Amino acid sequence: MPRDDFVIRIGGDTAIGGVISTGENFTTAAAKLGFRTFTFRTYPAEIKGGHAWFQVRISNRPVFSLGDGCDILIVFDQEAYELHKGDLNSGGVLIYDSDLVSVEHDGHVEYGVPFQNIARQELDFVRGTNVLILGVMAGLFGLPVASLEEMVKTRYKRRAELVEKNLQALRHGFEYTKKIQKQDKYWLGTADHISRLVMTGNDAISAGALHGGCRYFAGYPITPASDILETMANQLPRFGGVCLQAEDEMAALASVIGASYAGTRAMTATSGPGFSLMTELMGLASMAEIPIVIVDSQRSGPSTGMPTKLEQSDLFHALYGGHGDFPRIVLAPASVQNCFRVTVLAFGLAERYQMPVIILSDQSLSHRTETIEKVDASGFPVMERMRPNGASSEDYLRFELTPDGISPMAVPGVDPQTYVAPGLEHDEHGLPRLSAQIHEKMTQKRFGKLDAVRKHIDTEEFAPSYGDADADLGIIGWGATQGSIREAVDRAREKGYKVAAMHPRCLNPLPEQRLRDFIASCKRILVPECNYQGQFAHHLTANLGLQPIKMNKIGGLPFTPGEIFAKIEEVLAHAYA
Amino acid sequence: MPTPDGAQAAQPVLTKEPQTTTLTIKDYKSGAKPVWCPGCGDFGVLSAAYKALAQLQLAKKDVVVVSGIGCSSRTPYFLSTYGFHSVHGRSLPVATGIKLSNPDLNVLVFGGDGDLMAIGAGHFPHAAARNVNLTCIMMDNQTYGLTKAQASPTSFIGHKSKTTPYGVISKPVKPVLVALTAGATFVARGYSAKPNELAATIVAGIEHNGFSFIHVQSPCAEFLNTYDYYDEHVGDLPEDWDRHDLGKAISLAATEEKVHLGVFYEEERPIYERTAREFESQRQEFVLEDYLKRFS
Numbered sequence: 001m002p003r004d005d006f007v008i009r010i011g012g013d014t015a016i017g018g019v020i021s022t023g024e025n026f027t028t029a030a031a032k033l034g035f036r037t038f039t040f041r042t043y044p045a046e047i048k049g050g051h052a053w054f055q056v057r058i059s060n061r062p063v064f065s066l067g068d069g070c071d072i073l074i075v076f077d078q079e080a081y082e083l084h085k086g087d088l089n090s091g092g093v094l095i096y097d098s099d100l101v102s103v104e105h106d107g108h109v110e111y112g113v114p115f116q117n118i119a120r121q122e123l124d125f126v127r128g129t130n131v132l133i134l135g136v137m138a139g140l141f142g143l144p145v146a147s148l149e150e151m152v153k154t155r156y157k158r159r160a161e162l163v164e165k166n167l168q169a170l171r172h173g174f175e176y177t178k179k180i181q182k183q184d185k186y187w188l189g190t191a192d193h194i195s196r197l198v199m200t201g202n203d204a205i206s207a208g209a210l211h212g213g214c215r216y217f218a219g220y221p222i223t224p225a226s227d228i229l230e231t232m233a234n235q236l237p238r239f240g241g242v243c244l245q246a247e248d249e250m251a252a253l254a255s256v257i258g259a260s261y262a263g264t265r266a267m268t269a270t271s272g273p274g275f276s277l278m279t280e281l282m283g284l285a286s287m288a289e290i291p292i293v294i295v296d297s298q299r300s301g302p303s304t305g306m307p308t309k310l311e312q313s314d315l316f317h318a319l320y321g322g323h324g325d326f327p328r329i330v331l332a333p334a335s336v337q338n339c340f341r342v343t344v345l346a347f348g349l350a351e352r353y354q355m356p357v358i359i360l361s362d363q364s365l366s367h368r369t370e371t372i373e374k375v376d377a378s379g380f381p382v383m384e385r386m387r388p389n390g391a392s393s394e395d396y397l398r399f400e401l402t403p404d405g406i407s408p409m410a411v412p413g414v415d416p417q418t419y420v421a422p423g424l425e426h427d428e429h430g431l432p433r434l435s436a437q438i439h440e441k442m443t444q445k446r447f448g449k450l451d452a453v454r455k456h457i458d459t460e461e462f463a464p465s466y467g468d469a470d471a472d473l474g475i476i477g478w479g480a481t482q483g484s485i486r487e488a489v490d491r492a493r494e495k496g497y498k499v500a501a502m503h504p505r506c507l508n509p510l511p512e513q514r515l516r517d518f519i520a521s522c523k524r525i526l527v528p529e530c531n532y533q534g535q536f537a538h539h540l541t542a543n544l545g546l547q548p549i550k551m552n553k554i555g556g557l558p559f560t561p562g563e564i565f566a567k568i569e570e571v572l573a574h575a576y577a
Numbered sequence: 578m579p580t581p582d583g584a585q586a587a588q589p590v591l592t593k594e595p596q597t598t599t600l601t602i603k604d605y606k607s608g609a610k611p612v613w614c615p616g617c618g619d620f621g622v623l624s625a626a627y628k629a630l631a632q633l634q635l636a637k638k639d640v641v642v643v644s645g646i647g648c649s650s651r652t653p654y655f656l657s658t659y660g661f662h663s664v665h666g667r668s669l670p671v672a673t674g675i676k677l678s679n680p681d682l683n684v685l686v687f688g689g690d691g692d693l694m695a696i697g698a699g700h701f702p703h704a705a706a707r708n709v710n711l712t713c714i715m716m717d718n719q720t721y722g723l724t725k726a727q728a729s730p731t732s733f734i735g736h737k738s739k740t741t742p743y744g745v746i747s748k749p750v751k752p753v754l755v756a757l758t759a760g761a762t763f764v765a766r767g768y769s770a771k772p773n774e775l776a777a778t779i780v781a782g783i784e785h786n787g788f789s790f791i792h793v794q795s796p797c798a799e800f801l802n803t804y805d806y807y808d809e810h811v812g813d814l815p816e817d818w819d820r821h822d823l824g825k826a827i828s829l830a831a832t833e834e835k836v837h838l839g840v841f842y843e844e845e846r847p848i849y850e851r852t853a854r855e856f857e858s859q860r861q862e863f864v865l866e867d868y869l870k871r872f873s
Contacts, residue, residue: 197872211865216678235868240860242677242853247703251670254663258674261661262641262682266674284664372872377865412659412675413682416638420653420660423646431609431654 002187005059007067008137011084012076015049018130019076023054025155026137027369029147030058031198034191036371038483040066040364040558043308045223051079060191064335064483066368068562071186072141074133075101093184095136109184111140113176119169128169135173142188145174197372201339201365201480202227204375205295206235208343209267211377214293215241216259216266218252220274223307224363225297228269249274253281253294260290261421263411265347269295272314273304279322282356286326286446288421289399289409291350291357291385293343298362300556309556310363312479313531318358319508319539325443327450329357330508334482336370340377342505348383349456353449354409360507362530364558365480385409388417397428401441405448454509463511465518467493467500472575473568474522475501476515476548478536481528481559488564497572507536510543519546526551526571528564600634602627607657612648614722616798618769619649622716625767626656626685628776633783640683643672645697647689648723649716649795666697669704669713676709680850683783684711690731691721694750698730702759705788707849712782712789715752716769718797726800736801754830756790757823757842763789764826765840768811769796770804774838781840787848794836807836814839 008026012019020041027037038057044050057067073088074095075081081101088094088108096103098112113136119129131152138145152170156162199207206228209217217236219229233243241264246252252268259266270278275296285292298314300306318330329349333342342359350357388396388408396417400407407428410417424432425439457463467474467489477485482503492499502518504511519525527537528551540546551567553559605627613619630640640658644650646665653660663671672686693701693715704713720738721727727740731752735744756764763785767775775793782789794811796803812835819825826842 195873197869199872203872207865207868210863210868216674218674237853237856238859238861239863240854240857242850244673244677244853246670247699250667251673251700251703254667254670255674255677257663258643258661258671258676259678260674261671262675262678264678266678280664281667288661375865375869410659412641413639413679418637418657418659420642420662422662423664424662 001185002189003071003185004187004189005057005061005063006071006186007055007057007069008072008074009053009055009070009084009087010074010076011051011053011080013049013079014044014052019052020054022130022134023056025134025148025151026143027056027058028198029143029151030188031371032195033143033147034193034195035060035188036063036196037198037369038063038066038371039369041367042556045307051083053080053084058188060189064486065561066484066558068560074137077101091185093186095140111180118172118176123165123169123172125165125169128166131166131169132173135170135175136177139174139177140180140182141186145171197375198369199336199372200227200367200369201333201336201361202297202367203231204336204339205269205333205343205359205361205366206231207375208340209293209347210235210239211340212344212347213265214267214347215239216243216256216264217241217268218244218246218255218259218266219268219270220246220249220252222271222274224299224366225269225271225274225295227366228295249277250281253278253292256292257281257285257290260292261288261412263414265291265351267293267295267347269297271297271299271307272301272317275314275317279317282328283322283324283326284423285356286328287423289354289407289446290421291354293346293350293357293359295359295361297366298360300554306556308363310365310480310558311531311554311556312360312362312481312529313533313535313554314360315507315531315535315539316533318360325447327355327447328508329353329355329453329506330360331357331505332360332479332507333365334479334503334505336365336368337372337376338482338505339365340375344377344380348381349453351385352383352406353453354385354406355446355449360479362480387411388415391417393417398430399426399428399442399445401428401445404452405445406452450509454512457506457509458511458513462506463502463504463514465500465502465514468498469500469521470498471500471522472498473524473526473571474518475499475526475528475564475568476518476536476540477501477503477528478507481530484559484561484564485528487561488568491561491565492568497568499568507539510539512544515540515544519544523575524549524571526567528553528559528567530554530558600631600637602631605630605637605657607655609654611655612651614799617648618718618793618795618797619652619716621769621772622649622687622714622775622793622795623652623655625772625775625779626652626714628772629779629783630658632776632780635683639681640685641672641675642685642687643668643675644687645692646723647692647721648718648797649687649689650692652687666692666695666700668692669697669700672711673704673707673709676711677850677853680710680854685783686711686713688713688715689722690715690717690719690729690750690752694730694752694755701755705756705759705761705790708760708762708787708846709850710787710848712779712785712791714779714782714791714793716793716795717752718795718801719749719803720797720801722797722800751830752790752792753841754827756792757827757830761790761842762787762844762846763840764842765790766792766794766836766838768794768807768836768838770808771811771838778840785843787846810836811838812836814841
């Protein structure tokens with residue numbers, strides 16, 4: 001029986017070109033035909049040259065993760081073969097350039113094709129090698145060549161002379177497969193032809209920001225967050241907004257704070273190094289109670305670290321970073337789909353509770369594409385900034401002590417009630433007051449808002465769970481690991497294990513009651529996360545007294561479902577022994 | 578603008594408050610007492626600012642006074658307008674965000690030599706080059722007053738302070754020269770002991786369309802009393818001074834031995850926040866379904 005849920009990985013040196021674009025073109029064509037896709041890509045940090053690889057899982061059913069290993073490995077060169085051969089699943093297919101790569105013949109299905117030679121000799125177009133490979137892929141795995149012809153035409157629409165040459169290369173590759181005796185079981189067949197959305201995490205965050213009313217964005221280019229800056233630079237002017245490429249991350253966040261103070265919903269996006277620079281200003285926004293949204297697309301750190309590789313290691317910084325005691329909200333979207341919702345909610349939370357909201361994405365989530373059925377834009381509560389409506393200028397208290405700590409915020413140019421936004425400790429008017437009593441009262445006021453947020457987010461939306469009600473093992477994850485955890489849990493339950501999982505979207509404050517109930521319903525708790533220290537596990541210990549089993553992965557690659565499933569079996573082997 | 582959750586973002590509508598009465602200097606005072614030491618030059622700058630605002634009759638709700646950290650950065654608390662006392666060095670980016678959010682606000686930035694030429698020096702040339710329409714007033718006392726008498730970027734060579742016990746080694750930064758070369762479209766200098774002249778310069782700076790920079794010699798009476806020096810060294814620009822000649826202005830600012838007061842340079846150039854909003858007339862409502870089509 002043919003398999004129509006499989007993982008293709010393509011690897012090679014970017015100096016040759018086309019590693020990523022070959023994968024992207026194949027993915028887009030498949031998605032247009034109605035297949036579900038889920039990609040993962042990693043670039044070299046070098047500008048030109050260096051090893052890059054692209055992976056896509058294609059399926060006729062919904063997929064939640066990048067899958068385990070790869071079923072089809074396409075290598076442009078020897079280095080790619082050496083790097084990835086160990087990940088090729090048994091029964092897998094190896095496609096390689098037979099002139100450039102020597103392989104070990106270890107039981108996989110092999111299709112050696114002299115790609116570069118064909119492109120040079122038969123097509124006189126060596127730069128078309130990647131398109132030739134695309135044609136071979138289409139022929140071998142059941143993608144109609146017409147769907148790829150469309151991609152080629154769109155891609156080179158501004159360079160007519162290249163369209164014909166590339167189409168020729170594509171068709172040549174496709175025809176070539178008729179000479180190959182197919183020995184594998186991977187075949188896409190037909191899908192439902194429903195065209196779904198294909199978006200990256202950064203696309204979904206940008207769309208969420210625009211939908212959430214963001215009309216000011218400032219940022220400084222940094223991998224893997226630059227796409228958001230680029231999108232906002234392109235889109236905001238169309239909708240009456242402004243985007244500023246700032247001179248550094250401090251300027252970016254400072255101007256976001258200024259724009260929000262002046263009444264515009266505002267956001268910045270960065271990665272770890274930039275987020276570090278923003279820390280002092282984050283404290284200012286919390287002190288002066290100004291709504292702001294910061295996206296941190298995490299990458300491997302510390303310092304410059306591994307800029308193009310993921311890690312979930314900025315959590316401590318998001319939760320606790322900065323001098324002094326100050327509240328902030330920390331959110332973590334769990335999928336591309338969820339990036340949209342979480343970003344819209346971030347703006348509402350920032351406006352209502354007048355404090356910084358940090359969205360923790362990561363390199364894998366920001367850069368991967370997922371097929372999305374439909375963007376869920378329903379059920380957003382109305383959350384706006386409290387304004388001084390009607391208060392006389394004399395009676396107006398910008399930092400009025402109220403039961404929930406939320407006080408009216410006047411907008412310059414609009415409201416007659418003027419005030420000074422202070423970085424200094426201040427009284428209810430906002431004037432500097434450096435006494436112990438006022439500092440205590442105002443700190444309580446600011447943290448009081450966090451109690452209100454806690455009630456707000458202790459919901460299914462912010463902490464969904466699934467699985468067995470009386471689980472032998474409960475998994476608590478956060479951020480982009482959701483899909484792999486979900487598939488591992490499904491696999492474990494199919495095997496008869498009693499497993500459940502919760503995946504909070506709000507990490508500060510924690511959805512405490514839902515977490516406590518979940519923890520109480522499980523015999524033991526596992527916390528998988530992509531960092532060395534077990535930062536979320538530590539946070540759960542600090543807040544809930546929980547002592548979970550930790551599962552940590554670093555190295556720049558996401559968890560696979562298989563890795564988490566293996567851990568579930570390992571933990572439960574003792575329980576069932 | 579409507580947001581998806583039904584919230585209405587603040588509408589910066591710029592109807593000027595109907596003013597039946599004339600605003601006086603007193604109306605611009607917040608009532609908070611300045612925290613400066615007796616004799617501080619900053620008193621002169623503050624009084625010039627009050628005068629300028631009263632002369633221009635700017636509605637209090639349409640004025641935002643932004644600062645960073647330092648003695649001079651306390652200024653916003655002493656005005657009855659809107660204000661923002663931000664983080665050390667970050668006044669110009671905060672002010673940029675305010676102007677880009679609402680170009681019709683009158684934004685004044687106050688800061689010292691440390692705030693604008695040391696910790697915030699990375700922002701200064703960019704604000705000037707963008708030509709954001711705001712007025713930046715630098716109160717230069719050539720020392721760190723708030724932290725008590727350390728050397729600053731504008732301290733003279735040889736100046737002995739607690740952090741430079743053997744004398745300052747580096748050349749002092751020349752703020753007027755920096756502003757001119759960075760692309761500021763209005764560059765002037767004033768002296769805190771001449772508040773009337775300074776008030777007139779601030780009025781001209783606010784009325785200027787673009788980034789106006791006013792360098793003010795504002796002595797620190799407590800730690801570096803330079804009144805005698807400046808009384809002796811200040812002088813007007815030549816009577817036939819052509820304020821539209823950038824080359825001459827740069828040459829003078831680089832070589833002057835006198836401390837010239839007045840407007841060194843002025844030019845008209847497109848304003849950042851207006852250019853950035855030039856699509857405003859074609860502005861569309863954001864419709865999610867339409868926006869998402871690009872991903873299908």
